Amino acid sequence: MTTAEAAPEATERSVPKPVFTDAEAGAKEFPDSKARRFNYFTPSKRKQSHYEDVTVEVQPDPRHYLAQGWLYGFSDGRGGYPLDWTVLKAWGGDRPEPERYPGSGGKGYDWPAHGWHEFRDPNEEWELTLYRYGANVVRQINQNVEIARQAKAFEQWNPNWVRFVERNVGAWMHVEHGLGLYLFANANRRAPTNMHNNAISVNSMHKIRFAQDLALYNLTLSEEIEGFDGKAHVDTWNEDPAWQGVRRVAEQLTAIDDWCEAIFAANVVFEPLVGELFRSHLVQHAAPGNGDFVTPTVVGAGEYDYAQRDLRYTKAMFQLLVDDKEFAQHNRQHLSAWLSTWVPRCLGAARELQPLWSQPDAKPPRFEEALDRAKSRFSGIVTELDLDVPKELNQ
Amino acid sequence: MTRQSVAKAHEKIQELAWEPLYHEPVSQYGTDYTFQKAKKKDPLKQVLRSYFPMQEEKDHRVYGAADGAIRGNMFRQVQERWLEWQKLFLSIIPLPEISAARAMPLLFRTVPNPELHNGQAIQMIDEVRHSTIQQNLKRLYMNNYIDPAGFNSSLRNFQNDYCGTIGRQFAEGFITGDAITAASIYLTIVAETAFTNTLFVAMPAEAAANGDYLLPTVFHSVQSDESRHISNGYATLLMALADEGNHQLLARDLRYAWWNNHRVVDAAIGTFIEYGTKDRRKDRESYAEMWRRWIYDDYYRSYLVPLEKYGLEIPHDLIEEAWNQIWNKGYVHEVAQFFATGWLANYWRIDPMTEKDFEWFEYKYPGWYDRYGKWWENYARLSHPNGHHPIVAEDVDYQYPHRCWTCMVPCLVREDMVMAEVDGQVRTYCHEACRWTDVEAFRPTYQGRETPNMGQLIGHREWETLYHGWNWADVVSDMGYVRDDGKTMVAQPHLDLGDQKKMWTLDHLRRMPPVQSPNVLLNEMSPEEREAFHANYVRGGPAGRPAPADA
Ligand SMILES: [Fe+2]
Ligand SMILES: [Fe+2]
Numbered sequence: 034m035t036t037a038e039a040a041p042e043a044t045e046r047s048v049p050k051p052v053f054t055d056a057e058a059g060a061k062e063f064p065d066s067k068a069r070r071f072n073y074f075t076p077s078k079r080k081q082s083h084y085e086d087v088t089v090e091v092q093p094d095p096r097h098y099l100a101q102g103w104l105y106g107f108s109d110g111r112g113g114y115p116l117d118w119t120v121l122k123a124w125g126g127d128r129p130e131p132e133r134y135p136g137s138g139g140k141g142y143d144w145p146a147h148g149w150h151e152f153r154d155p156n157e158e159w160e161l162t163l164y165r166y167g168a169n170v171v172r173q174i175n176q177n178v179e180i181a182r183q184a185k186a187f188e189q190w191n192p193n194w195v196r197f198v199e200r201n202v203g204a205w206m207h208v209e210h211g212l213g214l215y216l217f218a219n220a221n222r223r224a225p226t227n228m229h230n231n232a233i234s235v236n237s238m239h240k241i242r243f244a245q246d247l248a249l250y251n252l253t254l255s256e257e258i259e260g261f262d263g264k265a266h267v268d269t270w271n272e273d274p275a276w277q278g279v280r281r282v283a284e285q286l287t288a289i290d291d292w293c294e295a296i297f298a299a300n301v302v303f304e305p306l307v308g309e310l311f312r313s314h315l316v317q318h319a320a321p322g323n324g325d326f327v328t329p330t331v332v333g334a335g336e337y338d339y340a341q342r343d344l345r346y347t348k349a350m351f352q353l354l355v356d357d358k359e360f361a362q363h364n365r366q367h368l369s370a371w372l373s374t375w376v377p378r379c380l381g382a383a384r385e386l387q388p389l390w391s392q393p394d395a396k397p398p399r400f401e402e403a404l405d406r407a408k409s410r411f412s413g414i415v416t417e418l419d420l421d422v423p424k425e426l427n428q
Numbered sequence: 429m430t431r432q433s434v435a436k437a438h439e440k441i442q443e444l445a446w447e448p449l450y451h452e453p454v455s456q457y458g459t460d461y462t463f464q465k466a467k468k469k470d471p472l473k474q475v476l477r478s479y480f481p482m483q484e485e486k487d488h489r490v491y492g493a494a495d496g497a498i499r500g501n502m503f504r505q506v507q508e509r510w511l512e513w514q515k516l517f518l519s520i521i522p523l524p525e526i527s528a529a530r531a532m533p534l535l536f537r538t539v540p541n542p543e544l545h546n547g548q549a550i551q552m553i554d555e556v557r558h559s560t561i562q563q564n565l566k567r568l569y570m571n572n573y574i575d576p577a578g579f580n581s582s583l584r585n586f587q588n589d590y591c592g593t594i595g596r597q598f599a600e601g602f603i604t605g606d607a608i609t610a611a612s613i614y615l616t617i618v619a620e621t622a623f624t625n626t627l628f629v630a631m632p633a634e635a636a637a638n639g640d641y642l643l644p645t646v647f648h649s650v651q652s653d654e655s656r657h658i659s660n661g662y663a664t665l666l667m668a669l670a671d672e673g674n675h676q677l678l679a680r681d682l683r684y685a686w687w688n689n690h691r692v693v694d695a696a697i698g699t700f701i702e703y704g705t706k707d708r709r710k711d712r713e714s715y716a717e718m719w720r721r722w723i724y725d726d727y728y729r730s731y732l733v734p735l736e737k738y739g740l741e742i743p744h745d746l747i748e749e750a751w752n753q754i755w756n757k758g759y760v761h762e763v764a765q766f767f768a769t770g771w772l773a774n775y776w777r778i779d780p781m782t783e784k785d786f787e788w789f790e791y792k793y794p795g796w797y798d799r800y801g802k803w804w805e806n807y808a809r810l811s812h813p814n815g816h817h818p819i820v821a822e823d824v825d826y827q828y829p830h831r832c833w834t835c836m837v838p839c840l841v842r843e844d845m846v847m848a849e850v851d852g853q854v855r856t857y858c859h860e861a862c863r864w865t866d867v868e869a870f871r872p873t874y875q876g877r878e879t880p881n882m883g884q885l886i887g888h889r890e891w892e893t894l895y896h897g898w899n900w901a902d903v904v905s906d907m908g909y910v911r912d913d914g915k916t917m918v919a920q921p922h923l924d925l926g927d928q929k930k931m932w933t934l935d936h937l938r939r940m941p942p943v944q945s946p947n948v949l950l951n952e953m954s955p956e957e958r959e960a961f962h963a964n965y966v967r968g969g970p971a972g973r974p975a976p977a978d979a
Binding site: 047049051052053054055056057058059060061062063064065066067068069070071072073083086087088089090091092093098099100101102103104105106107108110112113133135136137138139140159160161163164165167168170171172174175206207210211213214215218219220221222223227230231234235237238241242244245246248249251252263264266267270271280281284285287288289290 | 436437440441443444445446448449450451452453454456457458475476477479480481483484487491501503504505506507508511522523526529530531532533534536545546548549552553556557558559560561563564567570571572573574575576577580581582583584587588593596597600601603604605606610636637638639706707709711712836872880881882883884885886887888889891893894895896897898902906907911912913916918925926928931945948
């Protein structure tokens with residue numbers, strides 16, 4: 034910071050002077066002079082990853098290092114991130130918090146103290162990766178839509194397909210937006226470790242971005258296609274009977290209190306049975322036959338978010354709980370119960386979408402065929418998690 | 429995107445907000461505030477299509493600078509005095525950042541205007557950015573700075589250190605209790621709008637003056653997101669003000685949040701800037717001068733005061749009192765002296781002050797030498813082990829202070845200390861405002877009004893109590909502040925690395941008298957003894973001097 038006063042020209046400007054301090058690594062040897070890794074956690078692989086370094090232990094835990102406990106509580110006196118915000122359990126979680134009293138010392142259980150801390154996001158998301166990914170996706174979508182616009186690609190669409198896109202592809206933005214905010218962003222306050230909550234917030238941004246991608250694509254179409262109704266998606270979402278099942282179940286998902294149930298029901302049940310059914314088995318399959326090569330690129334980005342990123346961390350998260358050395362049985366029971374609850378709800382919503390299959394001129398593969406594929410995709414995910422496929426799937 | 433297309437895009441994404449028809453989203457956080465459901469404008473106007481590339485571009489600059497700093501051997505001219513304090517700062521700050529992310533959902537159901545939620549979600553991911561980019565900076569310091577000790581253990585040590593819990597309020601205050609008190613008033617209206625200027629602008633300038641231009645690169649990049657967050661807070665505040673029933677709560681929360689932020693942030697950042705620097709040019713601004721500009725003028729006069737006409741009751745008295753503490757009562761100096769008194773309970777090294785430092789302090793804070801000079805001379809004299817104890821156990825005319833139960837900074841301005849018996853414990857407070865926070869504000873009723881959603885101050889809030897009766901060597905081992913030879917301490921009261929004879933080890937600590945918790949002792953006294961103790965304590969100071977024996 035230099036002085037603002039006007040100084041006579043001859044005097045030197047007041048600026049800090051560089052000083053040679055030789056404070057770089059390796060300049061001297063002394064205890065710890067080579068101890069250049071974070072020493073408060075055990076890496077999941079042999080070497081700690083960059084992702085782990087910037088993520089692990091930022092959110093503290095009274096069971097290991099947080100000697101004085103949480104400092105602020107809710108009105109019931111509970112602070113921090115209570116483990117019972119989900120019914121699922123990880124090993125060690127039932128042990129009481131270390132007791133503190135005059136002269137108790139500050140040591141807790143050895144790290145990690147309980148199994149929740151063993152979760153690592155296989156996508157290794159932190160700020161550098163999430164912005165790089167997000168920026169690449171929006172750039173790609175922008176380019177695709179822009180090229181299509183220049184090539185007048187939308188002129189090939191037949192009127193029924195225009196209606197289909199304005200109504201149905203449009204309506205899907207509301208699903209992504211609602212879940213992105215009220216399920217995923219909401220859940221980023223709920224999980225007991227920073228690894229969980231960061232992965233969940235990245236999932237949230239995927240959904241919010243995809244919702245906006247669809248909205249902005251809708252805006253471009255209103256500008257490019259004569260008679261394209263840019264508001265039709267709102268009516269469809271509010272009134273179209275085919276969509277009310279999806280809307281009902283999406284809202285019901287945001288009403289879940291237990292954060293594990295919310296993530297599980299959304300990413301393990303709803304996404305394959307309803308999300309991929311609509312996006313992959315309807316939109317992606319119907320579009321080419323109706324002369325549309327653009328919509329699949331926009332929708333495909335959201336499909337990729339789920340299939341390659343969000344599902345990946347979700348599986349890793351629940352795999353740990355299913356295999357937990359203390360509570361595997363307990364967790365399996367709850368997960369099975371959640372499957373029995375959410376499969377019928379999602380199947381119901383899926384079936385209500387059926388009329389959409391007959392709307393385009395060039396028909397996609399039959400609804401039943403699409404649903405079968407969605408079901409087998411779902412079964413595959415459940416089986417990979419080593420859970421039983423619920424009998425409700427065949428109803 | 430062109431300006432016009434950004435505006436159009438923003439208008440379009442307003443169509444995304446919808447009200448539920450069949451099931452309400454889960455409601456997990458309570459507030460005693462009330463909000464009218466009214467159509468609002470999204471204050472952020474941020475579309476992810478431009479947001480992601482913008483943030484990526486900012487990242488390019490930050491990571492480019494990081495590569496450049498390493499290639500250019502920046503650490504050959506970084507001041508150790510400065511970097512050592514970064515071991516504390518960079519252990520604190522990623523937690524408040526990530527807590528701000530976690531705080532956003534507290535507002536979803538309590539502020540029932542879906543138009544605001546988009547901005548809150550973007551703030552959430554901004555905060556994930558801040559937290560991880562700061563962790564990454566710390567990692568870079570650990571890898572490239574001469575002494576990795578303390579950086580390498582920061583997230584364990586921050587959570588059990590003698591000063592660390594003070595900083596944790598700045599995070600936990602965002603995520604629990606009444607949702608509006610926490611995520612709106614404490615976080616956005618006070619912490620972000622008032623205090624990020626000292627954190628992210630004033631402090632980086634000081635870093636640059638100490639040879640570190642990476643901290644400014646990272647923190648200016650962080651600060652560039654902050655104006656969006658301030659808009660979020662402002663929109664919520666205006667909505668809260670629209671309902672008169674909220675005015676009493678707003679007055680309460682602004683008092684609490686203002687005072688707590690002052691106690692916590694000014695303690696830490698004031699110490700870093702005044703005692704962590706080697707830049708003693710007379711024309712460089714002191715923390716007090718920066719405070720006057722950033723906080724008093726820019727925040728108080730320009731941001732808060734204009735809100736008075738909307739019915740916001742502003743804690744003018746506490747704002748003037750914070751200035752009084754900084755300017756007349758030596759708040760920052762008292763804190764720095766306390767942090768250095770307990771150097772052995774920290775995990776960084778604290779450099780003694782020199783003649784040159786004394787001169788600067790005297791110039792910027794007339795009367796400084798008479799108050800603090802002798803003590804810092806003693807600190808330098810006792811900095812290498814030579815048969816004496818660490819300064820905390822030597823007679824240097826310093827009475828070890830009581831902790832403030834609320835802000836957890838000790839009761840350093842001795843004359844202000846107050847006591848109260850609360851929940852079966854006699855507690856000490858650094859100031860009437862901290863007593864009020866515990867005894868009156870954080871309670872289920874406030875001035876006769878039911879406040880069932882108000883949070884509670886919980887936890888084991890005096891560090892000393894956990895170690896009451898312990899030998900210091902065991903304390904330091906328990907916390908894990910020992911280097912890899914198994915006995916040399918991470919903390920040192922000097923910067924002389926390499927000469928093992930000058931390094932303090934656990935062996936030196938074994939000979940010290942045990943730790944005594946002032947609060948445990950206070951509670952063992954009879955009521956009369958306590959009164960006498962209190963009367964004596966408030967006659968002590970400045971600079972921690974015990975009360976004169978006569979008078
Ligand atoms: Fe931030
Ligand atoms: Fe206090």
